[in-house]
Amino acid sequence: MNFELTEQQLKYRSAFRKFAQERIDPIAQELDEKALYPHDIFDEMKQMGFYGFTIREEFGGSGADSVSFAIALEELARAAAGVAVAFAVHNSIGSFALDVYGTDEQKKELLPKMASGEILTSFALTEENAGSDAGNIETTAVRDGDEFVINGTKRYITNGKYANLHSISALTTPGRGKKGLSCLLVPSDAPGFRVVKTENKMGQRCSDTATLEFKDCRIPVSNLLGKENRGLSIALKALDSGRFGVASIAIGCAQAAFEKALHHAQTRVQFGKTIISNQGIEFMLAEMGTQIEAARLMIYRAAWRKDQGLPIGKEAAMAKMYATEVAEMVTYRAVQILGGAGYMKENDVERYYRDQRICQIYEGTNQIQRWVIAIQLIREFGK
């Protein structure tokens, strides 16, 4: 067993750290305050080849391994988790189904454009009556000759407004419930497609979260991804594959908050000594640092298993559940260690506290992760 990062992984870490600290961190407060989507930052990320980070080299991407992807997400999230999530969706759940289930033609046509950033993707599963219960999707895609006609609404979709290709789940065989769901690619210029709302959020405010409407929206049948009526399994596999990325975003917020708290504890003097001289504060920091490292190891293990082609359902769910709850505790304590300063926007930790919060909700809530983990543990150890 080797716990060292490879030379390539270290190189990626320095590249993403430099970019995040120099280009994103200085404007992160403003992006949050004004809920600004940072077009310039994303343009630069395109030019640096970040849009194709996980896309295979044969399709023009960098073909980065999953541990590198986890590292990149942590670095971006240390500066602004909203930038990290846009990058994460495009490089994981937005492109996953195409890479794994797409036809050769679909891959050749679309993956190079995704790698260059000409195409930005979203992953649209959630609806008003289908959140945790993804099998309850009501959007329909009925065949009419060489086209599917889509009707329905998807909500809370990351990259929803700015993506030009949406990977959606819809009922191609209505009446069969989750067994009638298929995965379809919908370009944003398809007739009948419209973005009807963008959300004003608690955290990750510079990310784009939108409601998508499909009204007699027509796409060619060749935009079907994978087999018809196998859409739920494809969507759930995509979520499995992206989950450790959410964990990394949470740990990026936690690491940033931890560093601010440590610095504050070493410099803030009360009762004639630095506050870190109090064991109550020092022990809090020791626990925060330990939990972050434990979570990071769980993330790297899930990512490494993915690259080995091993199952990651349990490991990714455990990493997401643990890391996101560590992030909650660490950012909460960071605010506490900064005292009144922790509550002020100028010191960033309240932003990390808000930004990490959604990581326990999207890509499957932590209650759903517990369910996934329990099922696997029962299979492994149950009688």
Ligand SMILES: Cc1cc2nc3c(=O)[nH]c(=O)nc-3n(C[C@H](O)[C@H](O)[C@H](O)COP(=O)(O)OP(=O)(O)OC[C@H]3O[C@@H](n4cnc5c(N)ncnc54)[C@H](O)[C@@H]3O)c2cc1C
């Ligand atoms: C900022 C943001 C970005 C998002 N991005 C995307 C995206 O890109 N694509 C996409 O498709 N979706 C996206 N989502 C949607 C997200 O995945 C859902 O919000 C999430 O899956 C929960 O669904 P829900 O909101 O309908 O909550 P519900 O499913 O209604 O859950 C409400 C509560 O009940 C609990 N609960 C539900 N069922 C059970 C159960 N069986 N056992 C125990 N507890 C249960 C949940 O854990 C939760 O605490 C995003 C959401 C947000 C807020």
